[in-house]
Amino acid sequence: MKFKKLFIPGPTEVRKDVLERMAWPMISHRGGDFVAFFNQLTPKLKKLLATKDDVFVSTSASTGVMEGAVLNCVEKRCLNVTCGAFGERWHEITLACGHEADILQSEEWGMANRIDVVDKALATGKYDAVTMQINETSTGIMNDYHEFAEMMKKYPDVMFLVDAVSAMAAVDIKVDELGMDVCLAGVQKAFAAPPGITVFSVSEKAMEKSRKAKRKGYYFDFDVFKKYAEKGQTPTTPAISLFYALDYKIDQMFEEGLENRYRRHVEMAEYARAWAKDRFDTFAEDGYQSVTLTTVRNSRAISVADLSKFLADKYALQIANGYGKLKEKTFRVGHMGDLTLDEVKELLGRIDEYLGV
């Protein structure tokens, strides 16, 4: 295999030392070593999310916990607020779980959700849960999650279910302050850890709702997660190697300093955005452009497939084509996780070389 440095919006480039941590020997997940390990990992995750809520790690992709959030927290009817493919996925999941749900799409792909529109929908009283994306990775939109959370405070009985995949560990998410009931993220995006596990918080209110939920299945039953966490364990055999890598990565984040990490993401995004506007255009509307990826509108009508091949063959670099219906119309440059401004500059310089500018 010819490996490439990843500038795709997930999985992201994982540094060698993080990968090497997975070579630690196996331990029993029912033994004292695991309990000690688990009990020092959990407080670090709570610190990252600034929460007193329970924080768990599921051995599954993020989609599993998106489904879990629905199974545990939706009873009456769910409002799936969406501005792209992952929001649409949460709607599909909600329906597939047998729940009543409505989709509330932003004006169009490339535009963010407007808070007043969501507010109006919730004011009908039809809903007991709402799902949203902080960062919609298909379009490169970052919603104003602070304003969204502020509005949600008017609806304390509505579960606030947040997909923070491609946002958590890149932007500051203070779960308690924001009143999020579930906040989830797979670690293969902005954590820059290997894929396979998902970090998620569950509020006391969500836990109560979970206890009363019917047909919530077993694998993602939040109440079961809590019972085992109280013993320093996970309900089922966890991906122990991935837990090692996550733990190591979290320590590195605190060494870097969370504020520094968030600032580094802003710097990379600002550089990529300015470059995109100069050479092409951006796809996401101004004011809502993502901090973790830049979706470039292919205004020069180049072949994105060709560009990708050039970057891969000549420099072993990988970017992402547009998502789904946006293929060839856009391309995406991921700048999250452990990537640096210098690496982003190098990548964009190579694209300039391809463009001949």
Ligand SMILES: *Cc1c(COP(=O)(O)O)cnc(C)c1O
């Ligand atoms: C990547 C992504 C997902 C899906 O993550 P999986 O771990 O593959 O299930 C969901 N939502 C967003 C916003 C994403 O970026």
